[in-house]
Amino acid sequence: MKLYNFSRSSASYRARIVANLKGITYDYVSINLMRGESRQPSYQALNPQGRVPSLEDNGLLIPQSMAICEYLEETHPKPPILPADPFGRARVRALALMVACEIHPIAGGRAQSYLGTLLNANADQRAQWGRHWMTEGFREIEAMLTNSGDTGRFCHGDMPTMADAFLIPQVYNAERAGVDLAPFPTIRRIYQECNKLAAFVKAAPESQPDAA
């Protein structure tokens, strides 16, 4: 199994956490986004979307971090990253999607770059744009976490799930972007809990072979 990914890619970080939680070993193939390697023809021939991460297994390529995590759950069910009951599974997926849909793609580098192209946004404005969407998204996630008795040591109960694997990389980014996390005590608590586990620590950007 090969994971095409990059140390500083937040979506790659999610897939690394899930692989680690399941004890899956994989070949780390670095696609350095800082050098534009995801846009090179050799990678695009594998993954026409030209993004990371993508997972190669049995000669087949899977793009999109959530599709990769669900695939790992189906092919390596133990330990599970989704609860057993349909409503719990929906809650975990919804929390992961609140990061994957409502925060990461809007706040991220591609959107910020086009703000410069289309609207001449300067660096401060682009950074403010990013912080805005992280703050908005965390507000909704914090509300969903505090609103439910299903929240435990982690986002859902006392075992880490896909929701934690998506939330933690976003909090990591937010800290570096200067987002004020004071209004989100539950998110901060879960971030600390997750970072007590080797599966999360070993997945962090600075622990990867292509770390800057």
Added chain:
Amino acid sequence: MKLYNFSRSSASYRARIVANLKGITYDYVSINLMRGESRQPSYQALNPQGRVPSLEDNGLLIPQSMAICEYLEETHPKPPILPADPFGRARVRALALMVACEIHPIAGGRAQSYLGTLLNANADQRAQWGRHWMTEGFREIEAMLTNSGDTGRFCHGDMPTMADAFLIPQVYNAERAGVDLAPFPTIRRIYQECNKLAAFVKAAPESQPDAA
């Protein structure tokens, strides 16, 4: 089962398609986004995220369209909206996520509105922003569809899947936003195929009780 949704919400449209494909009847609860009803306390008490769609089943509330679709698949497996094999399931999920993550949240109304707030973007610039992300996302989806023998009458084989349920509402939006679809013949063909099916036609915005 109640679906809190709005005729013109693209994410609501996805959930309606999947419910229709499975022959699931539900109570249609209109949350009129044009009147800000998703931000009203009565709705936020149910769904702290304050977005549509959300599904109420057995007294529990599920936000996020993809979490809803996966829940309907798990609780009403026939007919399936995901293939049986793990790689096929991953491919369908990846295609759906390419709409749900890379296009819809960036191109959509909330992001466009904040462009005005932060950068004084005018109506033309906001519209250009939306078309840009739809075009970029469709380029990647078209490449993924044409690159694979798994593409059939629909996005994956000859039965509609979750990938089609996500793609069709985005194409519907793109047509109305004036996106040039000429470069995406496979997407256009699949759009036409889907719209031959009652499940898709009945889910369209203009067919809903709260249509403008």
